[in-house]
Amino acid sequence: MLIVQKYGGTSVGDVKRIRNVAKRVVDCFKSGNEVVVVVSAMAGQTDRLISLAHEISEDPDPREMDALLATGEQTSAALLAMAIKAMGYSATSLVAFQARILTDDAHGRARISEIDTKRIRKELKQGKIVIVAGFQGINHEGNITTLGRGGSDTTAVALAAALKADLCEIYTDVEGVFTADPRICPEAKKIDAISYDEMLELASLGAKVLQIRSVEFAQKYNVPIHVRSSFNHKEGTMVVEADAEMEKIVVRAVAHDKNQARITVRGVVDRPGIAAQIFEPLGQAGIVVDMIIQNTSEDGITDMTFTVPKVDFKKAMQLAKEAADKIGAKKVLGDEHIGKVSIVGVGMRSHSGVAAKMFQTLAQAGINILMISTSEIKISCVIDEKDVERAVKELHKAFIESE
Amino acid sequence: MLIVQKYGGTSVGDVKRIRNVAKRVVDCFKSGNEVVVVVSAMAGQTDRLISLAHEISEDPDPREMDALLATGEQTSAALLAMAIKAMGYSATSLVAFQARILTDDAHGRARISEIDTKRIRKELKQGKIVIVAGFQGINHEGNITTLGRGGSDTTAVALAAALKADLCEIYTDVEGVFTADPRICPEAKKIDAISYDEMLELASLGAKVLQIRSVEFAQKYNVPIHVRSSFNHKEGTMVVEADAEMEKIVVRAVAHDKNQARITVRGVVDRPGIAAQIFEPLGQAGIVVDMIIQNTSEDGITDMTFTVPKVDFKKAMQLAKEAADKIGAKKVLGDEHIGKVSIVGVGMRSHSGVAAKMFQTLAQAGINILMISTSEIKISCVIDEKDVERAVKELHKAFIESE
Numbered sequence: 001m002l003i004v005q006k007y008g009g010t011s012v013g014d015v016k017r018i019r020n021v022a023k024r025v026v027d028c029f030k031s032g033n034e035v036v037v038v039v040s041a042m043a044g045q046t047d048r049l050i051s052l053a054h055e056i057s058e059d060p061d062p063r064e065m066d067a068l069l070a071t072g073e074q075t076s077a078a079l080l081a082m083a084i085k086a087m088g089y090s091a092t093s094l095v096a097f098q099a100r101i102l103t104d105d106a107h108g109r110a111r112i113s114e115i116d117t118k119r120i121r122k123e124l125k126q127g128k129i130v131i132v133a134g135f136q137g138i139n140h141e142g143n144i145t146t147l148g149r150g151g152s153d154t155t156a157v158a159l160a161a162a163l164k165a166d167l168c169e170i171y172t173d174v175e176g177v178f179t180a181d182p183r184i185c186p187e188a189k190k191i192d193a194i195s196y197d198e199m200l201e202l203a204s205l206g207a208k209v210l211q212i213r214s215v216e217f218a219q220k221y222n223v224p225i226h227v228r229s230s231f232n233h234k235e236g237t238m239v240v241e242a243d244a245e246m247e248k249i250v251v252r253a254v255a256h257d258k259n260q261a262r263i264t265v266r267g268v269v270d271r272p273g274i275a276a277q278i279f280e281p282l283g284q285a286g287i288v289v290d291m292i293i294q295n296t297s298e299d300g301i302t303d304m305t306f307t308v309p310k311v312d313f314k315k316a317m318q319l320a321k322e323a324a325d326k327i328g329a330k331k332v333l334g335d336e337h338i339g340k341v342s343i344v345g346v347g348m349r350s351h352s353g354v355a356a357k358m359f360q361t362l363a364q365a366g367i368n369i370l371m372i373s374t375s376e377i378k379i380s381c382v383i384d385e386k387d388v389e390r391a392v393k394e395l396h397k398a399f400i401e402s403e
Numbered sequence: 404m405l406i407v408q409k410y411g412g413t414s415v416g417d418v419k420r421i422r423n424v425a426k427r428v429v430d431c432f433k434s435g436n437e438v439v440v441v442v443s444a445m446a447g448q449t450d451r452l453i454s455l456a457h458e459i460s461e462d463p464d465p466r467e468m469d470a471l472l473a474t475g476e477q478t479s480a481a482l483l484a485m486a487i488k489a490m491g492y493s494a495t496s497l498v499a500f501q502a503r504i505l506t507d508d509a510h511g512r513a514r515i516s517e518i519d520t521k522r523i524r525k526e527l528k529q530g531k532i533v534i535v536a537g538f539q540g541i542n543h544e545g546n547i548t549t550l551g552r553g554g555s556d557t558t559a560v561a562l563a564a565a566l567k568a569d570l571c572e573i574y575t576d577v578e579g580v581f582t583a584d585p586r587i588c589p590e591a592k593k594i595d596a597i598s599y600d601e602m603l604e605l606a607s608l609g610a611k612v613l614q615i616r617s618v619e620f621a622q623k624y625n626v627p628i629h630v631r632s633s634f635n636h637k638e639g640t641m642v643v644e645a646d647a648e649m650e651k652i653v654v655r656a657v658a659h660d661k662n663q664a665r666i667t668v669r670g671v672v673d674r675p676g677i678a679a680q681i682f683e684p685l686g687q688a689g690i691v692v693d694m695i696i697q698n699t700s701e702d703g704i705t706d707m708t709f710t711v712p713k714v715d716f717k718k719a720m721q722l723a724k725e726a727a728d729k730i731g732a733k734k735v736l737g738d739e740h741i742g743k744v745s746i747v748g749v750g751m752r753s754h755s756g757v758a759a760k761m762f763q764t765l766a767q768a769g770i771n772i773l774m775i776s777t778s779e780i781k782i783s784c785v786i787d788e789k790d791v792e793r794a795v796k797e798l799h800k801a802f803i804e805s806e
Contacts, residue, residue: 015458049478055418056482057489064488067496068481071474075452078471079459085467086460093470097500098545119545142501142522 001166002124003028006038006134006156010173011230012076013043021230022083024171025129029089034124036163038134038156039080041072062107066136066146070096073133073152081131091129094119096136096144101155103137103145110137110145111213112154115162132159150211157214161221168223170210171230176237177202177209180254180396184389187401191252192235195242198252201344201378205255215239242346250347250354251399256392257340258385260290261313262370263320264305267330270297277327278304281319287312290340291373291382305371307382310336338370339388342380343399355379361398367391404569405527406431409441409537409559413576414633415479416446424633425486427574428532432492437527439566441537441559442483444475465510469539469549473499476536476555484534494532497522499539499547504558506540506548513540513548514616515557518565535562553614560617564624571626573613574633579640580605580612583657583799587792590804594655595638598645601655604747604781609660618642645749653750653757654802659795660743661788663693664716665773666723667708670733673700680730681707684722690715693743694776694785708774710785713739741773742791745783746802758782764801770794 005025012018021039029035049068053060060068074095081093100116123130134152137145147154153170160168177199180188194202196219203212209227218225218239228236268274275294282289292306308316313336320332341362348354358379362369367390371382383391408428415421424442432438452471456463463471477498484496503519526533537555540548550557556573563571580602583591597605599622606615612630621628621642631639671677678697685692695709711719716739723735751757761782765772770793774785786794 015455018459052418052482053485056421056485059489060485061488064481064485064496067498068478068485071477071481074474074477075471078467078474079455082456082459082463082467082471085464086462093467095470095547144498 002034002036002163003167003169004036004038004156004160004163004165005169005171006152007040007171007230008152008173009040009043009045011171012039012080015079018076018079018083021171022080022087024230025080025084026087026089029129036120036124036130036132036159036165037080038132038152038159039073039076040134040152041069042076045072045075063143066107067144069146070133070136070144073135077131077133084129084131089129090127091131092123093131093133094123095133097138097142099132099159101132101137101158103139103147105139105143105145107145109148110139112137112147112158115158117162120159120163147213148211150208150214153211153214154217157217157223157225160223161217165223167226168218169226169228171228172209173229173231174209175229175232175234176227177207177239177253179252179400180392181256184256184392185254185396187396189400191237193238193240193246194252195246195346196239197242197377198344198346199239201342201375202253202255205340205342205344205378205380206257206259207255210239247347247350249345249403250351251343251345252347253344254392254395254400255342255344256388258388259310260307260338260340260382261310261316262305262307262335262338262382263316264303264333265320265324265329266303266333268302268304269328270300270302274327275304278320278323279306281323282308282316285315285319287316287319291371291380293371293373307338307340307371337385338382339385340380340382341388341391341395342378343395344378346377348377348379357398358395361394362391365390365394367394405437405439405566406570406572407439407441407559407563407566407568408572408574409555410443410574410633411555411576412443412446412448414574415442415483418482421479421482421486424574425483425490427633428483428487429490429492432532439523439527439533439535439562439568440483441535441555441562442476442479443537443555444472445479448475448478466546469510470547472549473536473539473547476538480534480536487532487534492532493530494534495526496534496536497526498536500541500545502535502562504535504540504561506542506550508542508546508548510548512551513542515540515550515561515620518561520565523562523566550616551614553611553617556614556617557620560620560626560628563626564620568626570629571621572629572631574631575612576632576634577612578632578635578637579630580610580642580656582655582803583795584659587659587795588657588799590799592803594640596641596643596649597655598649598749599642600645600780601747601749602642604745604778605656605658608658608743608745608747608781608783609662610658613642650750650753652748652806653754654746654748655750656747657795657798657803658745658747659791661791662713663710663741663743663785664713664719665708665710665738665741665785666719667706667736668723668727668732669706669736671705671707672731673703673705677730678707681723681726682709684726685711685719688718688722690719690722694774694783696774696776710741710743710774740788741785742788743783743785744791744794744798745781746798747781749780751780751782760801761798764797765794768793768797
């Protein structure tokens with residue numbers, strides 16, 4: 001088999017852990033596999049480089065920032081290759097220009113456009129274990145780019161797709177994807193298999209186990225992903241195409257997010273273009289608006305409510321107030337003390353009454369729902385921040401433990 | 404003018420110093436020059452990476468070592484470019500694969516074979532200050548190589564040659580090349596101009612101000628070098644082709660080296676091939692033998708004395724003893740407590756009696772000469788380690804202060 005393995009920053013966090021990773025890689029190789037390994041920077045290294053850059057300049061140049069940050073993965077890749085060679089196996093480390101990982105020009109959040117696998121295939125053919133520096137690429141001019149936080153996941157999946165690998169293993173510091181956050185819900189269980197669609201929803205809802213873009217890539221090229229721990233040998237979670245068996249489970253997982261805040265613009269005259277006047281300034285400021293709800297208008301006057309990340313709350317309030325003044329809205333209300341709970345499952349497609357059951361569960365627990373948003377395989381409710389943990393437990397009990 | 408500037412590790416040792424370098428670079432640019440800057444890794448960084456590698460493996464793989472070490476200069480180049488951009492000037496950092504610095508395959512001590520200056524010229528034409536990561540190159544397979552300690556000097560001079568630059572400025576933590584080490588000889592003066600040949604001798608004799616190879620490059624392509632301090636604005640030392648004016652000075656500088664040890668193989672049968680049997684094992688072990696002296700043989704039996712770096716003394720003694728056993732030599736003597744003093748000057752070519760004056764000066768000071776070696780523009784004497792500092796002062800007085 002051709003296997004792509006990816007090890008995160010904590011898995012290569014120090015010399016001892018790098019040696020441990022080297023052993024795992026060699027074991028996989030000794031079992032008769034061709035192995036390509038993608039590594040992140042050693043834990044903490046990227047943050048150290050970022051703060052160094054901020055000492056130089058408040059607003060460091062993005063091209064130079066990428067050139068700077070790319071050194072983190074180059075370092076861990078070289079050290080891992082050394083460790084493997086020291087064990088007597090043949091290995092080579094490659095950075096982006098050598099692995100030919102081509103991206104667009106968007107420094108700091110580049111997208112992979114193409115991977116020319118010739119060099120990697122040549123090294124594999126010579127019996128080498130190939131270590132690729134994650135997170136980085138080069139654009140058509142040969143400038144170094146980076147793929148954004150968690151970008152090494154995308155490097156791994158994109159390489160697996162380009163190499164037509166049999167499997168992409170993502171090694172991390174958790175044992176897989178869970179039915180809920182085990183720190184909140186002790187009954188949460190590891191999920192054996194989850195569909196790409198479900199994983200995408202969970203990633204969007206704040207689960208940090210995989211970068212969203214890596215899951216999109218995996219789905220597009222049908223790359224099976226195995227998310228597992230680098231600290232033990234337990235089976236983790238397979239992320240794969242949904243099948244009929246999977247759809248039998250209505251709810252795969254309960255997700256929550258406490259890093260949201262809510263803003264309501266009251267007394268908005270309901271005429272075309274109003275929404276744009278509110279949301280364009282937010283978009284320009286780089287603020288990601290999550291849920292948007294517009295009430296049915298009464299006498300041509302309506303309310304507009306939306307959620308933003310808590311860190312952007314102050315800035316968003318200010319922009320919303322400016323927009324409200326311009327469009328003659330009555331007032332702007334803000335609430336930082338909200339949270340979001342969601343249930344996710346491809347089974348919802350073929351099961352009815354799921355939303356009703358969710359609302360009922362929350363109602364029985366005396367939890368008030370402030371906003372609702374749904375997709376084909378997800379229902380999210382915004383609730384009071386103080387109710388979030390209880391909501392997760394109740395939903396987990398109702399939808400997962402009862403199944 | 405097109406100027407190549409090189410800043411060493413102490414000159415870019417921290418954020419404040421990087422900002423200071425940025426100011427100097429911008430000043431040079433504002434004076435109407437095209438500026439290419441070569442940087443070393445921040446002081447201490449290379450040593451930190453080396454010790455990290457040694458934690459992974461006692462004998463780290465050379466290819467991976469180069470990939471690892473190259474991150475040091477990539478980091479300082481990106482930070483310097485950021486600092487210049489933060490001042491409102493246009494700049495771009497380039498690593499070896501972008502600057503197209505091609506080398507041979509000798510990892511850890513690669514030689515530059517070619518520089519394709521197209522990219523650098525393009526960036527200069529766009530009005531940018533170009534920052535190049537020193538010390539590194541790529542071989543024909545696109546593997547990262549490094550040029551050895553002090554290699555950034557060579558990067559700078561090679562770039563100056565390839566770009567046909569008007570001047571190569573080497574910024575360092577000393578004010579230039581001195582007539583002797585000022586820490587030993589307070590009367591030592593900064594040299595305004597020195598010839599390539601003299602600089603080569605001084606570099607070979609242990610002066611660390613420029614890497615030998617960079618001087619060879621400068622001489623080959625006739626690149627004028629200005630060695631100066633990055634901490635003040637004083638004129639430093641120009642390294643240029645010798646002219647008639649220069650030859651008027653007999654001795655340009657007094658050099659010394661305490662890092663030598665002496666080994667004597669006694670009672671060697673004087674037949675062809677004997678020298679090879681002693682020195683081949685040393686060469687294979689990577690030990691650089693400096694002086695070699697073979698006495699005139701008496702009854703077909705001779706002695707062989709040579710010097711090696713002090714750090715290699717134990718290993719060299721062991722190899723010499725093995726060789727002595729094989730060739731049936733009587734015994735091997737070693738002495739770690741020696742030093743070398745030298746006088747260097749192109750003027751020696753046209754002045755006679757220089758050697759005699761040197762020997763006399765040492766004799767008058769009661770300093771015993773153990774070994775002598777000469778070249779056209781240099782005379783070196785091996786003496787007792789305890790006499791070295793006194794010898795430097797006496798020779799400086801006799802040859803330089805008296806002129």
